[in-house]
Structure formats: structure tokens, C-alpha cells
Amino acid sequence: AQSVTQPDIHITVSEGASLELRCNYSYGATPYLFWYVQSPGQGLQLLLKYFSGDTLVQGIKGFEAEFKRSQSSFNLRKPSVHWSDAAEYFCAGAGSYRLTFGKGTKLSVIP
Amino acid sequence: DAMVIQNPRYQVTQFGKPVTLSCSQTLNHNVMYWYQQKSSQAPKLLFHYYDKDFNNEADTPDNFQSRRPNTSFCFLDIRSPGLGDAAMYLCATSSPGTGVPNYEQYFGPGTRLTVT
Numbered sequence: 708a709q710s711v712t713q714p715d716i717h718i719t720v721s722e723g724a725s726l727e728l729r730c731n732y733s734y735g736a737t738p739y740l741f742w743y744v745q746s747p748g749q750g751l752q753l754l755l756k757y758f759s760g761d762t763l764v765q766g767i768k769g770f771e772a773e774f775k776r777s778q779s780s781f782n783l784r785k786p787s788v789h790w791s792d793a794a795e796y797f798c799a800g801a802g803s804y805r806l807t808f809g810k811g812t813k814l815s816v817i818p
Numbered sequence: 819d820a821m822v823i824q825n826p827r828y829q830v831t832q833f834g835k836p837v838t839l840s841c842s843q844t845l846n847h848n849v850m851y852w853y854q855q856k857s858s859q860a861p862k863l864l865f866h867y868y869d870k871d872f873n874n875e876a877d878t879p880d881n882f883q884s885r886r887p888n889t890s891f892c893f894l895d896i897r898s899p900g901l902g903d904a905a906m907y908l909c910a911t912s913s914p915g916t917g918v919p920n921y922e923q924y925f926g927p928g929t930r931l932t933v934t
Binding site for chain 1: 822824849858859860861863866868906908910912914919920921922923924925926927928930
């Protein structure tokens, strides 16, 4: 069965510190992978996506993610976190036009 | 700007009183989705339309129905809302295309449903 796992439910970082949010996938073939961000009371905004090609993907708001087939991972990174990055982050995979979401990681940022 | 619009943003209904949530899109995408999202949880797919073809998830309660009168609009009807149906409802669209597919989904801002 297709699945996406986000091992960390809640992460707290200091403003200016680096960030890495983990995502692991289980698919029969390489899935299409996405990271979405959701601020409280809002919809989901796409940060970045991976379909094929370069395994290091650049997204909006200074985020990047690296696809590692050997580790079945697609971790999200940011070198310096801003207070406005506090939100819920969802990793998702798609083998078709239906998305499979991870359970999300809530990011808190300490001033 | 092309976008996904949901109205209203906040909806309060009474227990058992039918309610309709609406979604419109200017992206001309052929797939439209409805998700239910409860607090601190991932979105849960209720159903989707691929063009005019309706696809219901196996665990979506019969209480939830949907209509898609044209490409641009899609409605979520909750026939008899219960307290457990209070949630954020998200509409999304995609255009998988042909050839190299594109599975990116575009989300609306959501409708927060409160049941009293």
C-alpha cells in the first residue's frame, strides 16, 4: 500500500536556526512528492514538488527538499527559519491523481 | 489570478440542518476534490470528480453528497450534520493531463464548519 510517513509530530526551533523536516514514502515506483504548508485556519500552499530529474528541489520561501531513493526519503530543509515559518507542514505523495498525505509536522519557532 | 475559491469561509449550522458548501475554480482543471480536515490532522479525501465522473471514497458517510454542475463549480452537501462533522472542508483541483502527468493539487482557503 502507498504511504507517506512524517515521524515528527511537533518540532520547535529557534529563529535563525536551520530546519529539517523528515518524510519517508512507501510506493511501488517513484512517486510524485510534494511538501505543503498550512497556516492556522488556512488552506494548503504548495512549497515544492518532485517529479523527476534533479533530486534537490528548490521551493518558495527559501525551502528546499532532497529526494533520496536509497532512503525512501524526501526531507524538507531551510537554512535559517523565520518566525513566520511557524505552521503545519504536510508531505504528500501521488502515484495517480489522488494524494496520500503524511500526518503532518507542526513547526513552532522560538524568537 | 487563477485560483480556487471557497464560500463561505465560515459556516455555522445546527445539528441536523442541511448545509451546502461551495467551491469554484478559474483554473479550468478537470479534477475537483473535497477533503475534510479535523484539528491537527491531515486532510481526508471524501470524494472527487474527474470531469463528470463522481468517485466516492469507501469510508465517506452517506451523509455527505456532492454535485458538480459544470467545470468551474463543485458543491458539498451535508444532509444532516452531526457534531462530529465540525471540521475544515477543503476544496482542491488538479489537471493530471496526458503525456507527462501533473498531479499537483491546488487548494482553496477552506470553509470552517461549526455545528451547534
